[in-house]
Amino acid sequence: MASRSASLKELGDIRIDDVLSFIDRGIEKMPSYMDLYRRWESQQWSVGDIDFSLDRQDWLEASDLDRKATLWSHRLFFNGEERVTATLAPFVWAAPTPEIEVFLSTQMVDEARHTVFFERWWREVCGTDARDMTQLLKEIRPEANEGYNTLFYDRLPATAQRLASNPKDFDAFVEGVTLYHIVIEATIALTGQRFELESMREQGLTERGFYQGFTAVARDESRRVSFGIKVLQEAVREDAARYAPLIQKTLVECLPLITGTLDPPDPRYITEYGxxxxxxxQFAFDSLNKKLRAIGINLAA
Structure with missing residues (x-):
């Protein structure tokens, strides 16, 4: 598949649905952790190679609604990328095998790169006077959103702290992978990426730096979703009575947080783009249910 090793420029020719199909193919024939690591090696990209000049021109000509809708979406992603970067290390410490440890280490690199990608977009496209990333993140923190705040400022840090306190707590690891890889990445992030990238494609904006970079971000996410499915699938197969209820409980608790995060402050941020x-x-939950079938469970607790 071209998406396996496509350059940033070539990613402008790739649809997000082609990227997402990698996850579906993986469900049919699950890759090993080292397969996913090797795919990471072959899919390297550099934020510094992205050209945002067309994006800047678009921004200067954009309507007020276009700007507000873009900032709403990008705030969620930029802040979210930094939050997961800050909380991932305990997952690496808690990895139950060397292969899982190796793959999770690649994810730390990915999340940091995604954070830098959004920082560059912010500085070069919409502009900011923030002197550093700390100040910029404070400036762009999403407006009050209970679902988002609970996920990224409560549940995810609490799970990471449990793992940091006891890296051998495999129950906490399973709960963390459910929250991180299935709720945040597979259900929320990839849904947002899918609709934003498709909207850009429909508008003929695939040559924009953001489209190319965000497609690379989505490709990175697809590897990690496959990883999360594999971890939970193996846990359920090893001890369904123990781990299936734990995964289900985590998911059920997160359902309102998913819908809350995806709910925009102004419905026009979605409806104006078709x-x-x-x-x-519906797309988010259809996607979630597909992943759960692969894991071997459903949402019924």
Missing amino acids: HTESEIV
């Missing part, structure tokens, strides 16, 4: 809130939420 979609509806219900369509996006």
